[in-house]
Amino acid sequence: MAISTLATAGVAGAQEMPVPTQVHSEFAGPYVGIKLGENWSNAKGVVNTATRARTFFGAMAGYGFDVGPFVLGPEVFADLHNGSTTGRDAGVxxxxxxxxxxxxxYARIGFTGISPDTRFHGGLGVEYAVSEDVHVGLEWAADTSHTNGTKRNNNSLTVGLQYYFQ
Incomplete structure (x- = not known):
């Protein structure tokens, strides 16, 4: 009888135990987005081009992982700034x-390429969660190319809109 009572109490207690929920930041998970920005670029060397500005559209997709207090993850992007000294760029x-x-x-570092070569890419930004799914961001990114006797510099400032699949 005592064993039966203990077993019943144990089963009842197990049924009443709360199920832990997965807690994550609003910046974790898969997302896609679009951006609008201004690109400033120049070239010096075999090709010389004074600094020029181009308004451009772009897109991005990524995944954020909660790692302690940080969110870390990969992002692929495309910047369609035709007319800049490097043309269109895509990277990770x-x-x-x-x-x-x-x-x-946040900070970002990686590679970009297509024209004229593959090169390091980096930037700084800030993202704001308007809602759980919709975020807006402001970002500065830059890269430099040294190819075929020409040094090309790219700087971009963008405003983006992301959708998180929560």
């Missing part, structure tokens, strides 16, 4: 951010 970056409530400042 690693992005690391520190969520603070609904705001996440």
């Amino acid at each position: 970056d690693a992005r690391i951010g520190l969520p603070i409530n609904r705001i996440m400042p």
Whole structure:
């Protein structure tokens, strides 16, 4: 009888145990987005081009993983700034951010390419969670190319809109 009572109490207690929920930041998970920006570029060397500005559209997709207090993950992007000294660019970056409530400042580093070569790419930004699924961001990114006797510099400032699949 005592064993039966203990077993019944144990089963009842197990049924009443709360199920732990997975807690993650609003910046974790898969996302896609679009961006609009201004690109400033120049070239010096065999090709000489004074600094010029181009308005451009772009797109991105990525995944953020919660790693302690940080969000870390890959992001692929395309910047369609035709007319800049490097033309259209696409690449992949690693992005690391520190969520603070609904705001996440972040840094990114990776590679970009297509024209004229593959090169390091980096930047800084801040993202704001308007809602659980919709975020807006402001970002500065830069890269430099040294190819065929010409040094090309790219700087871009973009405003983006991302959708997170929560």
